[in-house]
Amino acid sequence: MSMGDLRAFDVAVIGGGPAGYVAAIRAAQAGMHTALIERSELGGTCLNRGCIPTKAMLHVAKSLVSLRHLNDIGVRIDGFALDYEQMLKWRDRVVENLRRGLMHLMRSNGVEVICGEASFTGVNELTVTHGEEESKLRFKKAIIATGSKPRSLRCLPEHDLCLLAEQALFMRQLPKRIAIIGAGAIGVEMAWLFKSLGSDVTLFELMPKVLPTMDGSISRSVEAHLRKFGIDVLTETNVTLGELTEDGSFKLRFQRGQEASVGLFDAVIVAIGRVPDTATINAEAVGVNLGSDGRVIVDNSLRTTAPHIYAIGDVIRGGGFAHQAMAEGELVVEAILGGNIDVESLLIPACVFIHPEVASVGLTEEELRQCTDSVLVGEFQMRANGRALACNEAEGFVKVVGDGRTGKLVGVHIFSAQAGEIINEATLAIQLGLKLDEFVKLIHPHPTLSEALCESAKIAIGKPLHMPKLVARLRRR
Numbered sequence: 036m037s038m039g040d041l042r043a044f045d046v047a048v049i050g051g052g053p054a055g056y057v058a059a060i061r062a063a064q065a066g067m068h069t070a071l072i073e074r075s076e077l078g079g080t081c082l083n084r085g086c087i088p089t090k091a092m093l094h095v096a097k098s099l100v101s102l103r104h105l106n107d108i109g110v111r112i113d114g115f116a117l118d119y120e121q122m123l124k125w126r127d128r129v130v131e132n133l134r135r136g137l138m139h140l141m142r143s144n145g146v147e148v149i150c151g152e153a154s155f156t157g158v159n160e161l162t163v164t165h166g167e168e169e170s171k172l173r174f175k176k177a178i179i180a181t182g183s184k185p186r187s188l189r190c191l192p193e194h195d196l197c198l199l200a201e202q203a204l205f206m207r208q209l210p211k212r213i214a215i216i217g218a219g220a221i222g223v224e225m226a227w228l229f230k231s232l233g234s235d236v237t238l239f240e241l242m243p244k245v246l247p248t249m250d251g252s253i254s255r256s257v258e259a260h261l262r263k264f265g266i267d268v269l270t271e272t273n274v275t276l277g278e279l280t281e282d283g284s285f286k287l288r289f290q291r292g293q294e295a296s297v298g299l300f301d302a303v304i305v306a307i308g309r310v311p312d313t314a315t316i317n318a319e320a321v322g323v324n325l326g327s328d329g330r331v332i333v334d335n336s337l338r339t340t341a342p343h344i345y346a347i348g349d350v351i352r353g354g355g356f357a358h359q360a361m362a363e364g365e366l367v368v369e370a371i372l373g374g375n376i377d378v379e380s381l382l383i384p385a386c387v388f389i390h391p392e393v394a395s396v397g398l399t400e401e402e403l404r405q406c407t408d409s410v411l412v413g414e415f416q417m418r419a420n421g422r423a424l425a426c427n428e429a430e431g432f433v434k435v436v437g438d439g440r441t442g443k444l445v446g447v448h449i450f451s452a453q454a455g456e457i458i459n460e461a462t463l464a465i466q467l468g469l470k471l472d473e474f475v476k477l478i479h480p481h482p483t484l485s486e487a488l489c490e491s492a493k494i495a496i497g498k499p500l501h502m503p504k505l506v507a508r509l510r511r512r
Contacts, residue, residue: 048178053081055073056071058180060366072163074151178367181316184310185306215240215303223389257387330463355383392450400412417451444461447462449461490502
């Protein structure tokens with residue numbers, strides 16, 4: 036888009052990722068003249084380098100794994116193979132289709148998209164730089180939605196195959212030996228993806244367990260699954276140095292307890308978290324305070340220390356989920372319009388899209404036990420679910436966590452096929468404050484995977500149905 040003369044807007048949104056574009060749509064729909072300023076592609080990291088391309092490639096990986104097991108159910112397929120180049124083309128088509136759709140949404144809602152990098156140069160003024168061109172615009176309200184960027188690891192050398200997670204998706208060839216540093220959601224997805232595609236994968240994690248922030252039952256089960264899948268998982272391991280060898284491979288030195296070791300790899304992927312991306316917005320020019328890590332400080336209404344400027348998404352916490360950012364994009368417009376919002380009340384489910392999938396919402400068992408000794412836990416194994424068995428998807432479980440003082444459902448943790456779809460019902464139930472004895476009354480179609488939700492809740496209240504009583508007592512901690 037051409038950078039014209041000085042223009043005035045009711046709302047200027049800086050950043051066109053999930054948080055920013057949702058805020059821009061809602062602001063425009065509310066009748067405000069809205070500008071959305073994006074220095075790269077609409078959709079941000081999620082659409083272009085993160086969530087969507089990863090899930091497109093994970094779909095291919097899951098298809099490969101499923102094909103390998105079709106013989107188990109009587110379907111013989113011989114001679115299938117991965118066409119890596121075709122997979123990359125498929126991924127790019129998915130991204131491009133969504134990118135075009137997003138641009139259409141902007142036009143149809145009357146959002147003016149401005150290409151360039153924005154920085155504050157006055158209380159109500161932004162300077163937008165695009166190449167050698169520069170222009171200024173004025174605004175009444177501004178929303179900072181510049182997102183986050185991957186955290187790097189200083190002990191590794193700069194090289195084309197020493198990659199941040201979002202760069203790893205765009206390797207033109209599949210490395211034979213891959214080291215992945217960090218076993219959070221992104222690292223685990225990367226490990227499962229590249230192992231499925233045929234690479235030998237070693238997954239390093241500094242903490243005692245993979246998926247460190249998730250419920251312990253999930254972490255233990257996922258780690259066991261990854262090991263069974265052929266991934267070398269090294270927890271409580273610190274990567275201390277990376278060196279490039281003469282033959283072009285990487286030598287990683289790592290420490291596990293008192294034992295120092297060395298490994299050789301063809302590519303290294305760093306997935307150790309993200310940091311807020313605020314370096315170029317010139318926040319101090321308008322009195323927007325930043326934390327020590329660069330995050331924008333906001334109150335419960337998403338307002339910064341400058342009363343007419345708000346911030347949403349990864350830029351206020353350094354990481355997070357696209358769906359969380361989108362929800363904040365809607366809420367911030369409510370706040371601008373004078374509504375009372377409470378961002379702390381948002382209940383955010385989390386998913387990890389390996390296979391079986393992982394999904395979690397609410398409190399973990401460990402978190403609840405820090406608050407009370409009165410904890411209700413029910414865990415139902417998917418191998419007792421008719422649909423799971425019929426679809427050859429019997430690995431995993433559904434776990435519910437209830438507060439014994441109130442009887443309320445406070446957490447649900449799933450390791451199962453389609454966990455990312457099943458979790459939505461649990462999110463609604465917790466949001467509504469349902470008690471376990473109310474939740475078990477919901478009738479599910481049979482046979483479905485979601486029946487496992489109520490089965491686990493019945494175990495938690497001591498009324499198991501499709502599980503022997505002795506086993507249920509062991510599962511009900």
